Amino acid sequence: MRERWQDEAWAQNFWWRGQTTRRKFLGLSAAAAGALGGAMLVPAPWREAFGQAKPYKIGVLQPLTGAAAAGGKTALVGTQLAADRINKAGGINGRPLELVIADYESKPDVGRRKAEKLVVEDKVDIGEGGYLSNVCLACMPVFEEQKTVFMIGVCLDTTITTTNCSRYVFRPFDYAPSQAVAFAPYIVSKMAKKWHVVYLDYAWGQSTRDAYVAEIKKSGGEVTGTTGIPLGTADMTAFISKITGNFDGLFAIMFGANAVTFTTQAYDLGLLKKARYAGDGAVAESTHLAALGQKVEGFVGVNRYIPILTKPLDTPYHKKFFEESKVLLKKMDPSGPDPDRYVQSNFEAMNFLKLGIQKSGFRGREDTMKLIEALEGMEVKEGDDFPQGDKTLRKEDHQAFLRQFIFDIHERKHRLLDVVAKEKTIVPPACTFPKA
Amino acid sequence: MIPLDQVLVQIVNGLVNGMILALVASGLTLIFGIMDIVNFAHGDLFMLGAYVGTTAFLTTGNFWIALLASVLTMALLGAVLQATALRPLLGRDPLTTILATFGLSLIIQNYALWQYGPVPRKINEPITGHFQLFYVEYPWYRLLIAVMSAAIIGGLYLFMKYGKHGIWIRATTQDRVMAAAMGIPVPWVHTVVFAIGAGMAAASGVLFGPTVGINHAMGFDFTLRAFVVVVVGGMGNLGGSILASIFISLLESLAAIWVSPAQAVIVSFVALILTLLIRPTGLFVPTPK
Numbered sequence: 009m010r011e012r013w014q015d016e017a018w019a020q021n022f023w024w025r026g027q028t029t030r031r032k033f034l035g036l037s038a039a040a041a042g043a044l045g046g047a048m049l050v051p052a053p054w055r056e057a058f059g060q061a062k063p064y065k066i067g068v069l070q071p072l073t074g075a076a077a078a079g080g081k082t083a084l085v086g087t088q089l090a091a092d093r094i095n096k097a098g099g100i101n102g103r104p105l106e107l108v109i110a111d112y113e114s115k116p117d118v119g120r121r122k123a124e125k126l127v128v129e130d131k132v133d134i135g136e137g138g139y140l141s142n143v144c145l146a147c148m149p150v151f152e153e154q155k156t157v158f159m160i161g162v163c164l165d166t167t168i169t170t171t172n173c174s175r176y177v178f179r180p181f182d183y184a185p186s187q188a189v190a191f192a193p194y195i196v197s198k199m200a201k202k203w204h205v206v207y208l209d210y211a212w213g214q215s216t217r218d219a220y221v222a223e224i225k226k227s228g229g230e231v232t233g234t235t236g237i238p239l240g241t242a243d244m245t246a247f248i249s250k251i252t253g254n255f256d257g258l259f260a261i262m263f264g265a266n267a268v269t270f271t272t273q274a275y276d277l278g279l280l281k282k283a284r285y286a287g288d289g290a291v292a293e294s295t296h297l298a299a300l301g302q303k304v305e306g307f308v309g310v311n312r313y314i315p316i317l318t319k320p321l322d323t324p325y326h327k328k329f330f331e332e333s334k335v336l337l338k339k340m341d342p343s344g345p346d347p348d349r350y351v352q353s354n355f356e357a358m359n360f361l362k363l364g365i366q367k368s369g370f371r372g373r374e375d376t377m378k379l380i381e382a383l384e385g386m387e388v389k390e391g392d393d394f395p396q397g398d399k400t401l402r403k404e405d406h407q408a409f410l411r412q413f414i415f416d417i418h419e420r421k422h423r424l425l426d427v428v429a430k431e432k433t434i435v436p437p438a439c440t441f442p443k444a
Numbered sequence: 445m446i447p448l449d450q451v452l453v454q455i456v457n458g459l460v461n462g463m464i465l466a467l468v469a470s471g472l473t474l475i476f477g478i479m480d481i482v483n484f485a486h487g488d489l490f491m492l493g494a495y496v497g498t499t500a501f502l503t504t505g506n507f508w509i510a511l512l513a514s515v516l517t518m519a520l521l522g523a524v525l526q527a528t529a530l531r532p533l534l535g536r537d538p539l540t541t542i543l544a545t546f547g548l549s550l551i552i553q554n555y556a557l558w559q560y561g562p563v564p565r566k567i568n569e570p571i572t573g574h575f576q577l578f579y580v581e582y583p584w585y586r587l588l589i590a591v592m593s594a595a596i597i598g599g600l601y602l603f604m605k606y607g608k609h610g611i612w613i614r615a616t617t618q619d620r621v622m623a624a625a626m627g628i629p630v631p632w633v634h635t636v637v638f639a640i641g642a643g644m645a646a647a648s649g650v651l652f653g654p655t656v657g658i659n660h661a662m663g664f665d666f667t668l669r670a671f672v673v674v675v676v677g678g679m680g681n682l683g684g685s686i687l688a689s690i691f692i693s694l695l696e697s698l699a700a701i702w703v704s705p706a707q708a709v710i711v712s713f714v715a716l717i718l719t720l721l722i723r724p725t726g727l728f729v730p731t732p733k
Contacts, residue, residue, distance in 0.1 A: 073554060075661040078562035114661075209706065238706050242656060242665035243461060246697060246705035249453055249580055265564040268657025276655065278574055278581025299566040299657045341561030 061099070063106035064365065066091070066358075067132030069123060069147065070161075071139050074114025075240045078264050079350055080139050082295055083162050084109065085336045086347075086354030087136060089329075090393075094358070100365045105358075108132050112143055119143035123150040133372050134159065134379070136357055139350070141165030141212040151176045152442070155376050157383075159361050161354035166215035169407035173439035176376070178383055178406040180360045180399065181353040182312045184212075184219035185435045187288070190412040190428035191310035192223035199284045199308060200257030202230045206247075206270065207261035209236030216261045216288060224259075239266065244273050251279060260287035267291040268299045275303040289314070292417050294346035295337075300417075307417045312353070313396050314413050314422040315346035326395040329355065352396050359393035360386065360401065398430060405439035446701055449578035456577060458697030462690035463590035464652055469670040469677070469685045470597055471644035477680025478617045478637045480538060481530060484545040486645055486670065487663025488552035493518045493646025494653040494662070495556055498565045507570035511650045515643045522642025526635045534634070549663075556660040564657030567650065589651045596647055597686060600640070604682070613637055617680065672712050676719045678726020687728045691715075 068087050071080035091105045099105065108130050112119035119140075126132045127150060135151050135158040138144040144163035151158035151174070158177045160168065166184050168177065195203070203224055207213035213236065221231045232255045237247045248270075251258075258279060262270050267290060274280050280303070289311025292304050317327060333347035333355075360383065368375060368382035385403035388394050399410045412433055414426040472486045493514045500510035529548060533541050571588060574581035604610035615623040616633045624630045648666075656662060669692070677688030692712045699708035719727055 073557065075664075077557055077661070078564065078659060081562040236704070236706065240661060240665060241706075242652075242662050243464075245457055245461070245586075245655075246454075246700045246708070249457055250700060250705065252450075252579060265657035265659040265662070268564045268566070269655070272657070273655055276574075276583040276585070281581070295562075296564045296657060299564040301566055301568070341563045343561065343563055345563055 061103045063104045064100060064134070065106050065108055065130065065132040066361070067123075067126030067130060067135045067137075068107050068109045069112055069119060069126070069135065069137040069143070070109065071114040071143070072109075072111035076114040076140050076264065078295065079162070080111075080114070081340055082337070082345075082348060083137065083139050083350040083354045085333060085340060086351035086356075087161065087358055089332055089336055089351070090355045090358030090362075093332075094362055100362050101369070114140060114143075116140075116142045116146040120146045120150060123147040127151065127154040127156050131373075132156070133370075134361060136361065137161045137354070138163040141168070141215075142210055144168055145172060145211060148172065148174050148177050154373075156373055157361075157376055157379055159357045161357045162350050163212070164216065165211040166219060167211070169405045170438040173405050173441060175380060175406075175441045178360070178401060178408075180357045180401055180408045181349075182410055182412065182433065183407060184216040185223075186409060186433040187216075187310050187312075187412060188219040188223035189435055190433045191286075191414060192220060192227045192229070194310075194414055194426065195257065195259070195286050195308065196224060196227040196229035199286055200255070201228070202232050202255040203257040203259050204232055204251055204253065204255040204283070205234045205259045205261065206251070206274075207234065207236055208263070208266055209238050213239075213261050220259060220261070237262075237266070237270065241266070242269070244270055245277065248274050248277050248279060256283050258283040258285050258287075260285070260291050262287065263290035263293070264296065265299075267293075268296050271300055271304050271307070284308070289349065289413075289415070292422070293348040293350075294422070295341075295348050296345075297417070297420060298343065298345075302420065304417050305420070308414070308425070309416075310412050310414050310428075311349055312410055312412060313347075313349040314415050314424065315348065316415075316422055316424055318424065320397075320427060321395075323390065323395065325390070325392045328392065329395040356394050356396060356399070360388070362393070363388065400430065402437060404437035407437070407439075409434050450701055451698070453578055453580055454697040454701055455694065456582065458694035459690060460586050460590045461697065462693030463593040464648060465666070465669055465673060465693055466686045466689035467593040467596060467644060467648040467651070468666050469673040469689050470600065470682055471641035471648075472670050473674045473677065473680055473682055473685040474600075474644075475638055475641040476674065477682070478613060479530070479534070479634050481541045481545065482538070482671075483641070484542060484667065485525075485548040485552055486545075486641070487665075487667030488549045488556075489518060489522065489642045489645035489663075490649040490652075490666055491658075491660060491663035492521075492552055492556055493642075493649030494567070494658045495560050495565065495649075496646065497650035497653055498560075498567045498658060501567045507568065507650075507654075510567065511647065514646045514650045518646030519639040519643035523635050523639040525642070526638035530638065531631060531634065534631075549667075553660050553663075560660070562660070564659045566657065567653040569654035585654065589655075592651055593648070596644065600644070601682070609633075609636065669712070672716045676712075676715055676727050678729035681726055681729050684726050684728030688726070691727075 070084050095104050110122040112122045138160045139162040141163040160179045169179050207217040232253050286308040289309040292307050294315045333351050338344040364379050364383040368378040370379045386401045388399045390397045397411045399408050401408045409430045411430045412428040415422045415424050475483050496517050497510045497514040500513035569585040573584050612628045612633050673688045674685050677684030695711045696708045699711045
């Protein structure tokens with residue numbers, strides 16, 4: 009054996025000798041540069057329709073890689089669908105939307121860095137997106153410092169619109185206290201009195217746990233214990249086998265692959281036979297129903313959106329949203345899942361921005377305060393832009409209120425059990441905006 | 445006073461989890477033992493193996509064919525990866541190979557995300573049913589995973605001990621230069637070992653697949669734990685890694701009786717630090733005479 013690996017016969021033959029010549033390398037480089045240049049010269053799709061009109065730059069933050077990539081990619085579908093529709097309809101105030109998409113790799117530190125880049129270097133007019141609550145919380149100060157509106161598309165951590173609220177941040181969909189007010193009376197009166205709550209042990213899971221524990225107690229139920237499971241735990245049996253005690257309902261606060269793992273392993277260990285199974289609607293999102301299989305059968309949940317086309321979601325605008333989303337989702341995932349709440353809330357977040365920009369005459373970041381004032385207290389009606397239903401974006405905390413759907417999983421599909429009107433989901437504001 | 449049934453349940457859990465971990469770690473330690481490569485992509489081979497298993501399962505509807513197809517496919521991929529990405533780096537600074545395998549890890553993760561999409565996948569277990577283990581209904585399938593893991597590791601042991609090519613591998617592990625001098629094709633032994641490691645990662649991915657939602661990020665948790673096990677068991681020591689897997693899993697399971705399982709993981713890191721401080725060659729490596 010030779011001292012240097014390069015001197016080995018196999019290395020000489022395999023890797024170096026005559027395989028890559030300078031001419032070949034230069035030729036390949038020129039071809040690659042040509043392809044890249046060609047791609048850069050192709051105008052953006054909105055250019056032809058809008059001529060030289062300056063686009064509104066929307067900075068979209070999503071986890072497109074890492075542990076939360078599944079949700080982030082789905083969420084992005086909603087944003088893109090809304091932007092496509094807006095641009096096809098002539099843009100906003102005659103100007104197209106341009107999405108500047110940033111992948112924050114499911115990491116809060118990367119999220120903050122990407123948010124800074126979007127606002128400072130890319131000079132976006134508005135921020136949109138989110139998904140992971142800890143990332144939203146990490147990015148909010150950036151938008152506040154840079155006096156830029158951040159329209160959240162998914163993050164559900166309660167404190168975003170309570171103790172950590174910001175004048176520059178809006179949440180145009182529900183949050184845990186609203187869901188808990190809507191759902192707790194149902195589960196206590198119709199499913200079980202004593203509950204054990206299992207949650208993902210990070211910002212969203214913890215704040216949602218607190219909301220449900222409070223509301224289950226208010227509704228006359230009892231919480232006999234809680235179990236936190238770290239995000240991304242591959243094997244949850246150590247946690248599940250510790251869930252003992254006197255309870256007849258198991259309440260799960262999970263999403264994505266974590267929800268699949270928890271449900272599968274809780275079923276395998278017989279926990280779902282002992283207790284009724286309920287939880288946040290994210291446990292049984294349409295995107296992972298196939299992976300859950302029959303083990304999630306009978307699960308009862310609450311969600312702002314479920315992919316059904318029966319009353320009250322049998323409207324033409326919901327059908328249109330549903331079908332257009334399916335096309336984009338099929339491109340994202342070959343299995344072609346139905347749209348979920350992440351698609352819906354990002355789609356509607358973009359439409360809130362559209363209305364806000366139209367109403368305020370927003371031209372760019374110099375008009376941020378006008379945009380904020382236009383969005384504050386905005387009431388929207390069910391329609392093409394808001395297929396989920398009517399909404400109120402409360403002025404005091406920038407929190408939206410909307411109807412909730414209580415459903416169960418029956419024959420591997422969502423089945424609507426009850427609709428809770430948005431008026432019944434309202435909880436008092438708990439926000440004091442920091443002074444500008 | 446801790447109820448005895450809780451202790452026994454945790455012991456069974458620890459043993460079963462230990463066997464799953466042993467299967468992942470044995471591939472990792474085999475690769476390190478022979479090539480001195482710390483393979484950061486091992487967890488991703490585990491993940492990709494599970495995905496390949498889902499494809500084969502959807503095509504054939506048979507779990508065992510899916511397992512075999514995944515092992516063979518991933519072994520082939522492992523051989524290709526070793527020949528193209530790692531073989532040229534042989535003998536260089538270990539940091540170079542670490543960076544290369546880290547790069548492979550990112551490539552495999554993003555490939556899985558692109559190829560299979562972000563939606564979690566499922567592979568059905570070949571056997572269902574439970575037996576009563578004190579206060580929990582324990583699935584037979586988890587015991588089957590442990591038995592299958594033991595069988596695969598046992599097969600590897602027999603191959604290494606008695607097979608002609610196994611003897612080549614052991615000879616190369618002991619002294620690469622002398623093995624080459626004796627006519628053993630060392631570069632090909634390296635490729636075959638990497639293929640075996642990838643195949644074992646795939647086997648563990650498919651076996652573990654029915655208990656989780658298969659996703660592109662599922663390998664990370666296992667990579668981290670497998671590295672702890674490999675260090676505690678002795679880098680490159682196959683038997684040591686198996687014992688360390690069971691030891692660490694039992695420690696974590698028993699610690700979980702008193703603290704949250706999330707905190708119980710700390711125990712394995714304490715074991716790792718103590719091993720590095722007191723016995724850096726590994727807890728289960730015989731003391732040189």
